[in-house]
Amino acid sequence: MRPLLYFSDVVTLTFDADKCTGCGMCLAVCPREVLRPSNGKVEVAWRDACIECGACRRNCPGGALKVKPGVGCASAMIDKMLGRKKACCVDDDSSPSCGQ
Amino acid sequence: MRYRVDPGLYTIGDAGPDSPVFVTASYKMSFDLLRKALPGISAWVLVLDTQGINVWCAAGKGTFGTDELVGRIQSSGLADVVSHRRLIVPQLGAPGIAAHEVRKRSGFQVVYGPVRADDLPAFLKDGLKATGRMRTKHFSFMERLALVPMEIVPAVKGALPVAAALFVLSFFVSGFSAPRALGRTIVVLVSLSASIIAGAVLTPLLLPWLPGRAFSTKGFYAGLLLAVCALLLTGTLYHSNMAMVLAQLVSIPALAAYLAMNFTGASTFTSLSGVQKEMRFALPLEIGATAAGLALWIAALLMGG
Known part of the structure; x- marks a missing residue:
């Protein structure tokens, strides 16, 4: 089955090859196959699949990967705009609605 | 618990x-x-x-x-x-x-x-x-199906006061008349149900196959389909005028698009930047079209629909 993709060319992910140590942690943590090994380092293979979860940035010891992490959740953003505190991934009982 | x-x-x-x-x-x-x-x-x-x-x-x-x-x-x-x-x-x-x-x-x-x-x-x-x-995080049909109830419940909770408000409003606009009140109620309930089915059920389930990248676009198409179904259904039950038909054609896809947009948070492939982009173009359209649908509905009532 074909993978689901959101918009093209919107994500904030950047990669600085000079800072990459080739440890491969980003390859292990990315849930979307955005990165792939390349000459002992990595490269961004599929940027549009990135969901900006921030796992690669958090686990990059060299600071080679940068992304503004966040959750792509319209109802949370609407709640925030309306000044309501309750948002997805915040309340206790409805957590299954944002995946496991 | x-x-x-x-x-x-x-x-x-x-x-x-x-x-x-x-x-x-x-x-x-x-x-x-x-x-x-x-x-x-x-x-x-x-x-x-x-x-x-x-x-x-x-x-x-x-x-x-x-x-x-x-x-x-x-x-x-x-x-x-x-x-x-x-x-x-x-x-x-x-x-x-x-x-x-x-x-x-x-x-x-x-x-x-x-x-x-x-x-x-x-x-x-x-x-x-x-x-x-x-x-890799996947998003299978069964996973999406499991999320549908969590989309329906808040949508229905939001729709009930709207249905009640529209019902009350209809009396202020065109006065009390029992047979017409029944017809109006049916139109409102069918339209809201069609929006919820399109935005909170069909869009999650048919996500890979609906056209467009934006969830709102996918919801819009599902809404258009359901709007036609709703018109066929209400047309057989209730004799409405052109403004009422237009009200349904405009508001059902708009509400469905809005509900579909709210599925971005439950999905596994959206980004914050992407949702910001979607909301910038879709939210004004959804609000505008819903307002237009409401205006058409009031016009239809004034015309005796």
Whole structure:
């Protein structure tokens, strides 16, 4: 089955090859196959699949990967705009609605 | 109901100093999924305090995080219980955990396990190696189906006061008349139901096949389809005028698009930047079209619809 993709060319992910140590942690943590090994380092293979979860940035010891992490959740953003505190991934009982 | 597990160190089976250590969240379902995935395996489970929230969401918030993990390793006395220095952390916890910092601060090496707990036996058997498939978050039809009730409930909760308000408004606009009131009520209820079916049921289920990248676009097309169905249905039950037909044609796709947009948070492939882009173009259109639909509906009532 074909993978689901959101918009093209919107994500904030950047990669600085000079800072990459080739440890491969980003390859292990990315849930979307955005990165792939390349000459002992990595490269961004599929940027549009990135969901900006921030796992690669958090686990990059060299600071080679940068992304503004966040959750792509319209109802949370609407709640925030309306000044309501309750948002997805915040309340206790409805957590299954944002995946496991 | 309690959905929480107390944070701390737990054992599964007959865990000893060499048994593997799994890290999870204090959300009961996360803990149970982990336990069920390890039949016949003796292991330690370190539960982090995520206030009852699952691993992925807690990692995004940072409660499933480096500080909490390092603190929990210390407070649980894990280093005295196991002879090795390795933790298996769910991959979806990685947005909150910096493996290199955990190692520096606690001496424990973080190994990221597969996305799904189901794959843990294969991961253990393979010497803590996850395949590409185990590393990828999918979004299957069954997963989407399971989310549908959680889309319907808030949509219906939001629609009920709207239906009541429109019903009351219809009397102010065109006066009381019992047979016409029945027809109006049917139109409102059918239109709101069609919007909810299109935006909260059809869009999640048909997500890969509906045209467009934006969820609003997908919801718009599903709404258009349901608007035609709604018109055919109300047309046979209730004799309405052109303005009423237009009101339904405009407002049903708009409301469906709005509801579909709210499915972005439950999906597994949207980004914050993407949702910001979608909301910038879709939200004004959705609000504008709904307002236009309301104006047309009032016009239809004034024309005696």
